[in-house]
Amino acid sequence: MEWFKGLLQISGAMAIGSMLVATASAQQSKPNILFILADNIGYGDVGVYGGGELRGSPTPRIDQLARESLRLTQYLVEPSCTPSRAALMTGRYSIRSGLSLVAVAGSTFSLPDKEITMAEMLHAAGYATAIFGKWHLGSQTYSQPQYQGFDEFYGIPPGDTWDAFGMIRQGHQTKTVDVPLDKGPQIVEAKRGETLAVVKPYTEEVRREIDWELVDRGVDFMTRQKTAGKPFFLYLPISRTHFPNLPSKRFEGASRIGQFGDSLMEGDAIVGTLLDALNDLDLARDTIVVFASDNGPDGPGARTFGGDMPDVGTTGPYRGALGDISEGAIRTVAIVRWPERIKPRSSYAMFSIMDFFPTFAQLAGGKVPDDRPFDGIDQGDLLLGDDDGGNRESLLTFVGFELVAVRWKQFRAYFVDVAPGRSGFGGATLMGGIGTSAAPMNGYPKVFNIEADPQEEHNIGEMYNWVLGPLLKVVEEYKASVEQSPNPPAANMTRF
Numbered sequence: 203m204e205w206f207k208g209l210l211q212i213s214g215a216m217a218i219g220s221m222l223v224a225t226a227s228a229q230q231s232k233p234n235i236l237f238i239l240a241d242n243i244g245y246g247d248v249g250v251y252g253g254g255e256l257r258g259s260p261t262p263r264i265d266q267l268a269r270e271s272l273r274l275t276q277y278l279v280e281p282s283c284t285p286s287r288a289a290l291m292t293g294r295y296s297i298r299s300g301l302s303l304v305a306v307a308g309s310t311f312s313l314p315d316k317e318i319t320m321a322e323m324l325h326a327a328g329y330a331t332a333i334f335g336k337w338h339l340g341s342q343t344y345s346q347p348q349y350q351g352f353d354e355f356y357g358i359p360p361g362d363t364w365d366a367f368g369m370i371r372q373g374h375q376t377k378t379v380d381v382p383l384d385k386g387p388q389i390v391e392a393k394r395g396e397t398l399a400v401v402k403p404y405t406e407e408v409r410r411e412i413d414w415e416l417v418d419r420g421v422d423f424m425t426r427q428k429t430a431g432k433p434f435f436l437y438l439p440i441s442r443t444h445f446p447n448l449p450s451k452r453f454e455g456a457s458r459i460g461q462f463g464d465s466l467m468e469g470d471a472i473v474g475t476l477l478d479a480l481n482d483l484d485l486a487r488d489t490i491v492v493f494a495s496d497n498g499p500d501g502p503g504a505r506t507f508g509g510d511m512p513d514v515g516t517t518g519p520y521r522g523a524l525g526d527i528s529e530g531a532i533r534t535v536a537i538v539r540w541p542e543r544i545k546p547r548s549s550y551a552m553f554s555i556m557d558f559f560p561t562f563a564q565l566a567g568g569k570v571p572d573d574r575p576f577d578g579i580d581q582g583d584l585l586l587g588d589d590d591g592g593n594r595e596s597l598l599t600f601v602g603f604e605l606v607a608v609r610w611k612q613f614r615a616y617f618v619d620v621a622p623g624r625s626g627f628g629g630a631t632l633m634g635g636i637g638t639s640a641a642p643m644n645g646y647p648k649v650f651n652i653e654a655d656p657q658e659e660h661n662i663g664e665m666y667n668w669v670l671g672p673l674l675k676v677v678e679e680y681k682a683s684v685e686q687s688p689n690p691p692a693a694n695m696t697r698f
Contacts, residue, residue: 232328232433232566233540234424234489237558238476239290239437240469240535241283241336241364241444244499246518247466248535251275253516259456259463263474267493268537272585273548277536278597278609279497279555282525283363284311284338285600286496286555287439291319291339291350293559293570293578295680297600303693304525305340305361307369311693312340312361313350318571320559321351324435327568332423334416335439338363348392352437356391356419358404358412364444367404410448413440413472421479428483433566438476442469443515445500446507460511487541490565492558494536498524519656527599527606528658529614544585551592552609557581575683596676603692605680608673613666614658615647615673647673 247253247261250268254261280286284305285296291313296302305311313319321331332354333347340346341361348355358366366387373379387404389412402408420438427434447465449456457463473493480486499515501523507513517523517530524531536553538544556578563570564582583589599607607616647670649663663670 231488233543234427234433234485235324235329235435235492235562235566236420236424236476236480236489237435237437237492238473238494239287239335239439240493240495241439241441242497242499242515242524243443243466243469243495243535244515244517244523245520245530245534246516247443247499251535252518257463257516258458259466261466261470263470263477264493264537267473267477267491267539270541270546271491271537271539272544272546274536274538274553275548275550276552277494277534277555278532278552279495279534281497281527281531281599281601283336283496287338288313289554289556289577290496290558291321292317293320293556293576294574295556295577295598295600297603297692298575298577298689300690300693301339302600303602303695304363305338306695307362307366309693309695312342312345314690315344315349317350319351320562321347321435321437323351323559323563323568323570324566325351325353327563327566328433329566330423330427330430330432330434331437332420332434333357333437333439334419334423335413335437336363336441337361337439343397346392346398348394348396348398353394354391354423355393356401357389357416357439359387359390360398362387364409364441365446367406367409368446371406406448409441410450413442413468414450416440417472417475420476424479424483424485428485435562439496440469440472442466442472443499445513447513448507460513461507461509462511462513462515466515489540490544490562491539492536494555495534496555498522498526498531498534500524501526520652521657527601527616527618529652529656532597532599538585540585545587547587549584549590549592551581551584551590552594552597552611553581553584553592554578554594554597557594561585575687596672598676598680600692602694603697605677608676609652610669610673610676612651612653613649613669613673614652615649615663615670617647619648649673 249261249265280289282304285302288296288299288301299317325331331352333352335357337347337360346360370381370386383403389401389404390398392398443465447461449464449468453464453468456467498517520530522528522530560570560578560580561582564580579593584592595611597609606618648661650658
């Protein structure tokens with residue numbers, strides 16, 4: 203019988219070994235990716251970043267997500283929505299794809315066909331891909347998401363933003379155009395390689411409820427991919443908190459600060475609903491969840507749409523707003539969760555919106571393009587806790603055809619002045635990425651220590667002139683890359 207006991211022991215060991223191999227295999231499988239991109243949420247809006255309840259609009263679900271995640275406190279983007287979305291999708295500065303201004307109706311700005319998007323990279327790595335919401339990278343057919351790596355698209359017109367529905371009302375008010383509903387902005391959808399199909403007019407009523415349509419489609423997409431046993435990339439660029447903030451009926455009056463607060467709280471509920479769906483589908487453990495904003499909040503120029511309170515967010519300790527080139531425009535919120543893989547904590551490591559592309563490529567087994575300048579940096583070691591310092595120490599900022607600023611560590615240098623009304627120290631305003639040209643300097647950049655002076659009030663360029671060396675080195679490296687691989691014509695609507 204001893205030989206039989208030995209056989210049982212060997213069989214048991216083999217069974218345990220098989221279980222361990224199976225477990226290890228499951229842990230090494232490709233993670234799902236749910237990327238929730240909020241719109242115009244400022245650094246100081248969400249509870250865990252100093253807002254929430256303190257400004258009359260609590261965000262309990264996002265705050266809870268942050269406690270389970272890596273919370274980035276030096277997450278840097280581009281000054282406005284089209285540039286940031288281009289940087290996210292391509293892993294490159296927006297000027298490299300000619301998208302360094304906000305795409306507006308009538309402009310020719312469009313994501314070039316030759317660009318390789320995050321969706322294309324992940325699709326090639328075996329992922330099902332979907333975008334539900336706002337694309338805003340151009341209306342040309344080759345630029346539309348169903349031709350840029352996505353299997354499914356549903357949302358507002360791919361060249362438009364959330365306030366597009368207002369053109370019909372504004373046309374009536376000014377007696378300039380009389381556009382019937384079926385000829386105005388439309389909700390559209392398409393599968394990979396298909397022509398856009400019109401679903402319904404994009405009206406004020408649709409604007410109020412659109413995010414819940416996106417949530418329903420997102421949950422359905424995740425459910426289908428779980429059934430199919432396929433990893434997924436679900437990109438949900440939601441409307442909250444883009445002007446005009448029109449909450450759904452159930453969130454009207456939810457906050458203490460009017461439409462903006464109501465919309466922020468609705469965005470919080472949207473995030474909570476998606477997280478609950480992951481739990482219900484038993485997918486939370488295998489899914490990287492990102493909640494981030496595309497840029498800073500609308501500034502004083504934003505007007506209410508029938509409300510009494512300002513429809514604006516807050517940049518917290520930093521100066522500026524959407525479309526400015528100061529810290530408050532490009533520094534916002536970002537939270538990354540991957541249970542059992544990403545340790546919950548706060549990190550001050552510098553992280554660009556461009557860094558998601560190479561980081562996801564490394565985690566998902568994808569390929570980063572090697573035939574063009576690539577500005578994103580793989581931050582996998584930061585996410586997984588192997589290097590809390592991160593791999594980035596500099597970032598350039600562009601508006602239209604101009605290189606306007608550079609960050610190196612905690613120092614920020616400006617090559618153009620910024621408006622006194624918006625950012626406090628002379629020059630022209632860059633409102634929403636669509637405004638006036640920037641005012642020239644006298645040959646020397648202005649330099650600010652963001653840590654010591656978050657409001658950017660004290661130019662230390664003369665005292666800290668040694669900082670110009672590393673700051674300008676970043677510029678020279680970029681210039682060298684452009685000599686090797688020239689950019690397309692930069693976005694421009696003022697010089698012809």
